[in-house]
Amino acid sequence: MRPTVHHIEPTPAQLAWQADRMGVFFHFGINTFHGKEWSDGTLPASSFNPTQLDAGQWVRTAREAGAKYVVLTAKHHDGFCLWPTALTDYSVASSPWKGGKGDVVAEVAAACREYGMKLGLYLSPWDRNAECYADSKAYDEFYLGQLRELCSNYGELHELWFDGAGSEGHEYDWAWIAALIEELQPGAMVFNMGQPTIRWVGNEDGLAADPVEYVVEQTDFSNYTVVTTKLEEALYLPPECDVSIRRGWFWHEDQEPKTLEHLLAIYYRSVGLGANLLLNLPPDTRGLIPEEDVARVREFGAEINRRFETPLPASVRDLGEGRWELDFGQPVTIDHLLLAEDLSGGQLVRSHRISNTDDGGLLASGGTVLASGGTFGSQRIHAFPAVTVRRLTVEVEGDGARLAAVDGFRTGAESVPEIAYLAPTDYPEDH
Template identity: 40%
Template sequence: MNKTFLLSVILGVLCFPVKAQTLPVPTPVQLQWQQMETTAFVHFSVNTYTDMEWGYGNESPAIFNPTKLDCRQWIRTCKEAGLKGVILTAKHHDGFCLWPSAYTEYSVKNSPWKNGKGDLVREFVDACHEYGMKVGLYLSPWDCNHPDYGKPEYITYFRNQLRELLTNYGELYEFWFDGANGGRGYYSTDSLHTRKITADYYPWESLTEMVYELQPNCVVHGGSAQNIRWVGNEEGYALEEHWSTVRKPELYDKGIPNGKQWMRGHADGTLWIPSETDVSIRPGWYYHASEDHKLKSLSQLTDIYYESVGRNSLLLLNLTPNQEGLILEQDSLRLVEWYRRYTSELKKNLVNQKMKVTGKNRKKLKYTLDGNRGTYWEADTKTPVLEVDFGKELTFNRLLLQEFIEKGQRVKQFVVEYFDNGNWQKLDEQTTIGYKRILRFPEVTASRLRIRITDAWEAPCLAEIQVFKAETPLDAPVITRNKNGEVKLVCSNKDASIYYTTDGKEPQPGVSPRYQSPVPADGDRIIKAIAVDGKKKSTTATRTFTGSKAHWSTLPDKAGTLVFDENQHTTWVGKDVLEVDLQSAKEMTGISYLPDQARWANGIVVKYMIEISLDGIRWEEAARGEFANIQNNPVEQQVIFWQTHKGRYIRFHALSTVDGQKSMGVAELDILFSKN
């Protein structure tokens, strides 16, 4: 078959019309993918052993030696957490291959793991098949190890590796091409340097065509011919208005990055390219022992579910096996707890077909209450009104809506109301519905519910209306400490009692101190706290603090003290160098930097340099480097100095920022001191 014609057919089906409309609709493969709802990512490679997020391509294969590797444990955990498929990073930006590729020596075949006879991709795939999980693979287009990266010869190499993965490991449901391309690496040389590529370096149409040809049931993430898209951030949320449609590339808004446009999609888009929300269960994508206490809380993960799947996206949740090749027990338990929590909140649908539902075109109205998204009601107007009579008073705090997206995403705006004391009260007013929309709100009690579609492209096709009363578990306390060393504990449930420890031990109700007022806890401390309300008990909250910052100051800008006020929601934005006076000389081993945490953050530092001084006159360079992937994952970054430095003053230089400005934004700056 002519390959150009084949690609035209593949891309064309993304937007074939319905009843002479222009609304795009999903292909069967896209629909099957969206219905998976929650899937997993696994990042595991040489970065796991170097404590890095992005390698430089000069890491020795000799460091890769997981002594207890158990892919079955990974997949069993995913299965127990209700995830439907798993994607493995077969090759990340460093270029190290987790399979014995015939086209490079930089792979597991030259590692001590299984004496070079292992194939981790094969073990992963076999484990997925054993547990009935769908298989996905990730192949980084960027390769910091390959000497020909940036030249035409590398494309041949990349195509050969792509074919290996597409043909040797059975059926794939998703293939992931990363968007990070070109940058600093060794590229099999003796020096760290930067290689840049042109926008048309990768022949994406032919590469993607290969995937569709060899894996016809597979969706593709990344590249210019993808049929699913990145959600636009790595924080775990889609915007409340979220379309599965986007415009053709030449019609995108000028001057606005694609990622920001993908966060919403385009209401007038003509291509059906639904979004995938990727986020890690920890701050980083790879395992770091320093992040063992930074596991996302149950509440955070639950919010992520509602703000991804519940906003018309698919969730891709990342797991981080450690150097032994195992997912930590605490990570596994948290993942399963999360699944049990959100499924328990949406377990009992309070509406059914026995209830009265009224509206125009009544013939198929009952389909909206049958619990089957494959049946639907199609209105006879763009602005229909549906009313559900419960027949009695019900108390609820969740509403789930679904469109029959096989006929397109039609709803632009809707209002939800409930009947109370003889009047209709507005419960919520929102924009899109799409495949699935879940609204959360405080409990209301009502006998009737009304949904008014106030704007739509075409007459809406609603598949499901479901109502739930979620029992909300007790959230863990929030731990903060001011710069004077006083710890404050707050729980969202005002009736709960909080118990805490300041020495890192697990708090015990009735045994550990009960929180009543701010607690003096200066110095290096690990604070743990739990909330208790009757029989309910929260998960444990943990925060690690270093010494008091009461006497620290910034020079010359005193407003810079925001960078150590222990409040990540305040940000100092200033020039490209920040100088801190500790008031006395101390032994320092590194720093941690938290960028501006606002959604539209400014001055996120990419390349940095750090200097130390005893007297503020003579300075010594302590570290220089680059924060990999910080634009997409703006979490706390830790820098370890080349050696311990004694000093009173420290300078943090922003050599470059994400937005290219000569200023930087710092939410928090912390100093790591020597334990000696």
Template identity: 45%
Template sequence: MMKKHCLLLIVVAFAASHFSCSGDKRISSSAAVSAPAPVLPVPTAAQLAWHEMETNAFIHFTTNTFTNKEWGYGDESPAVFNPTQLNAEQWVTTLKDAGFKGLILTCKHHDGFCLWPSKYTAHTIANSPYKNGKGDIVKEVSEACKLHGLKFGVYLSPWDRNRADYGTPAYIAYYRNQLKEIFSTYGPAFEMWFDGANGGDGYYGGAKESRKIDGSSYYDWPTTLKLVNQFQPQPQVLFFSDAGPDIRWVGNEKGLAGSINWSTINNDTLYAGKAGIEQLLSTGSADGDKWIPAEVDVSIRPGWFYHPQEDSLVKTPEQLFQIYLTSVGRGSTLLLNVPPDRRGLIHEKDVAALKGWRQLLDEAFKTNLAAHAKVSASTYRGHVKTYAGANVTDDDKETYWATDDGVTTGSLVIDMGKNQPVKYIALQEYIKLGQRVKSFTVEARQGNNWKPLAQESTIGYKRIIKLDQPVATDQIRINITASKACPLISSVAVY
């Protein structure tokens, strides 16, 4: 009896396989339905990992911390740099507890003072009182990051108000030598930050004059960046500047990404002084031919460096939460500056603000009401499970809902099973195959009717909708109203 049962199963399995392969439309095969073609451009693996980091920290620390300046002139004596309680692990653990995934350190700001003992200049930590000239803050921070699991990034200002040779070819050799020192000694680094400030008045070795350079050609960026990649071939370094090439500036320092935010842009249209450049940086371009997502840089204080008079002006947890919504919640990554004080510690006011912010985030996004909820889709690709609506609530970032080619609209109904108060709705596209959605709406079921909650534009890596007031509902409907190609939604979360 057992043998006959097994034989029957084999025959049935063979028949099903035979009918499927022969094109019987009554039997769907996911293998027969191809995945959507990518909508170019798409992110590299390194860019995708950067998106998933979501929040990173900036650390501004140099002689400015002790002279109470934002931009040092370049004539500051290394003797002024004297943190007496510096603790890189306090920086890193404070930031990790707040949820940051990476840290970018200003190894050299415009004043030219180096936080490591560079062998190419005397304007370094080696000639400061810190640890009797034996200190190396770049090393301390990079090692603390490795110890506590944060990724390490570097800022090395291309402008140097201390150097007598700034503006000449000799300075480019100097700058590249320092890049080699940093990446060969303290790497790997996940991101390299290039400031847009280049040229102006400075000390310049005693010349005390204003110098101008052609930012588009002076540094020979293609050669410089190629060299950096040779210094650190793996993992890939992502380069940030106004125009990328890997990450672009968002166009402001307010913590605001555009309500329309494409990770795609044409980087040959980005250069300083162009009319409307800040708006373009904020929104990106739907028809952009490069994947260059926006990074939102903003400081927890009014200034980028620590100033004691700003101790009462640290952003509140509520302000930081709002910044999260207008950065990560609009498809960008947040880079929040947290400047250490003159002791060499993150100030108690900043620590308290970060703790409060983390608590708000944990409370708001603790319970996903849509986790593994039933989903009804207006349509799905090839009517196979691989692309069904249930993929948006399965907590698997590699699965997604998709429509057939040529179908650029569609709806998803998330059934939470019972009436519950809803305050936030978070959506994510499957950006491995490109950013697609141009517009969408969100509705909540109220009795037999659907109440409009939001009408928005792009989604990208992530879009968080915050409702003015919580709405009690058992079902949320997402309507994709326009898309560049068949929409691919990997996640819908409800809080």
């Protein structure tokens, strides 16, 4: 009998990726030096010339944010390559930076090794510089050659990021691409296109929504179209929530980083709902993460650590029929609770309710409800007014569901932060 979509099991690599919870995006390239988001492949390679590029500073900043991996835009839609590819002259090899001998991908890879960070690479399928792009077969060979370089020369890759923007209507040989990845980087997560193992959340604001479904039958294509990609069968594809610390993905002198409150609000609505967060930190024309962004990231990472570095673990007793008793062993005061599902058999929890049965409420009636929601997946963070409890009851809808972990926290923050604004994400091609 074919399993239901909710019983589709993840791979160990998918579970390991979900346990990372947060990564950092680095959008850097020819656009950085022209104040653009998308360029058309005609900007001169000679304009790429960072004066103080320090990939170690990038990766250290990502680590201070709490990230476990980074994703670098090795090639954006303009086709400019941050490594000295043998397949086009439109790369760092044609720039004055380091006399044409530089390799940004290599420097980021080395920094990741130094600081214990996992490396991911973004290779745009759409290429506005490549003359062969209009010829699908010729471009497939060109693109596979670039992908082979990246998958062969920079060590183990944690993630390969395929952006659908601009590729509407273009046919790629995704089976060929998937075979190459399987050959050279079988452990890499594949983002959203071809034969994906993770998917895009569907917006560029960094926000998931309850329920966060890990098993889907289609994926959203890009932020610039309503097109979706229908999968041949339902797949376990946990979502990644991408968002930039500034309005733009690339650095712009006139932009400022989001507030701490806004970043915290994003964290609760991504990681706190069971998705991964990919926070973009764009280096400037010096080749450095701007000082104000570094300061904000340190503030953000420190606050996340302050709230969640000292858990109050609870033992779990199975009461049967999708109900568990949580016991902290003694009365504790908490204002947050983190729940994690055992996902080894797939995502099974459809909804849940947490009740306080220490306050005179009867177990049979569920007691006073502290929090409720849909899925909780790899982690679900609830915030509520502080309460002193010893025991709680968790009830779920979902046959065969199991709890993996439960932790309480006393943070001093008793609600999920509000998002004061949402920056527009409609970046035109000539921005």
